[in-house]
Amino acid sequence: MPAIEKPPAFQRDKPLFSSGTGDGQAIVIFVLGGPGAGKGTQCANLVRDYGFKHLSAGDLLREEQDRPGSQYGDMIKTYIKDGQIVPMEVTIQLLENAMTSTIKENGNRKFLIDGFPRKMDQALAFEEKVVPSKFTLFFDCPEETMRERLLNRGKTSGRADDNEESIKKRFRVFVEQSKPVVDHFASKGRVLAVDAKASPSEVYKAVQTGFSERGIDPEKKAEESV
Numbered sequence: 390m391p392a393i394e395k396p397p398a399f400q401r402d403k404p405l406f407s408s409g410t411g412d413g414q415a416i417v418i419f420v421l422g423g424p425g426a427g428k429g430t431q432c433a434n435l436v437r438d439y440g441f442k443h444l445s446a447g448d449l450l451r452e453e454q455d456r457p458g459s460q461y462g463d464m465i466k467t468y469i470k471d472g473q474i475v476p477m478e479v480t481i482q483l484l485e486n487a488m489t490s491t492i493k494e495n496g497n498r499k500f501l502i503d504g505f506p507r508k509m510d511q512a513l514a515f516e517e518k519v520v521p522s523k524f525t526l527f528f529d530c531p532e533e534t535m536r537e538r539l540l541n542r543g544k545t546s547g548r549a550d551d552n553e554e555s556i557k558k559r560f561r562v563f564v565e566q567s568k569p570v571v572d573h574f575a576s577k578g579r580v581l582a583v584d585a586k587a588s589p590s591e592v593y594k595a596v597q598t599g600f601s602e603r604g605i606d607p608e609k610k611a612e613e614s615v
């Protein structure tokens with residue numbers, strides 16, 4: 390691994406934002422679950438109904454990997470193909486940059502951060518340098534179901550890691566590195582866990598119930614508010 394320079398987020402000794410929707414604030418909900426648990430699908434629902442901005446750590450890494458001139462491109466490619474977790478400095482800075490530019494572009498300060506934190510060091514560093522999360526939404530799904538979904542997606546996704554061999558490695562990394570993050574937040578009562586084996590619409594119902602219990606309600610659409 391090439392040496393990673395300390396990006397700006399790591400030169401700070403307090404978070405960039407506090408939790409909220411005012412100036413200098415941001416709301417972050419972490420979205421976790423094994424590969425193929427349905428994180429992206431459910432995030433799309435939440436964006437539509439609740440007005441969140443969806444930031445997928447995996448998508449941001451793939452974008453950076455393909456950006457001409459990126460100093461991290463080759464490194465990211467190797468990690469993703471192998472199902473390994475990219476060094477957190479890169480991922481956290483990409484997330485922070487995406488948050489800052491979203492706020493600048495349209496003032497949206499509500500974020501679903503999907504596929505992150507995948508490892509304990511990322512969880513601690515993000516909350517210390519960027520913003521403490523509100524809670525973690527966890528999609529709990531058996532491996533057999535996830536494998537079926539990923540192989541199906543692999544027929545059309547064009548992703549280098551939707552194949553048997555990469556899937557196996559991604560499952561192992563999830564169990565060994567990412568599940569402990571969920572367990573850590575759960576031990577502090579900071580996880581909304583949802584059974585993700587059911588159909589997308591049933592899973593979404595459970596998500597909505599959990600959000601409502603935490604005081605997060607859908608945005609009123611313009612036509613409903615008149």
Ligand code: C5P
Binds near residue numbers: 424468470473503506
């Ligand atoms: O979330 P998604 O399945 O799109 O992630 C694809 C890959 O991106 C992961 O298997 C991993 O190699 C990399 N990744 C990472 N750190 C994250 C999220 C994704 O290294 N927080």
Ligand code: MG
Binds near residue numbers: 428447504
């Ligand atoms: Mg995804």
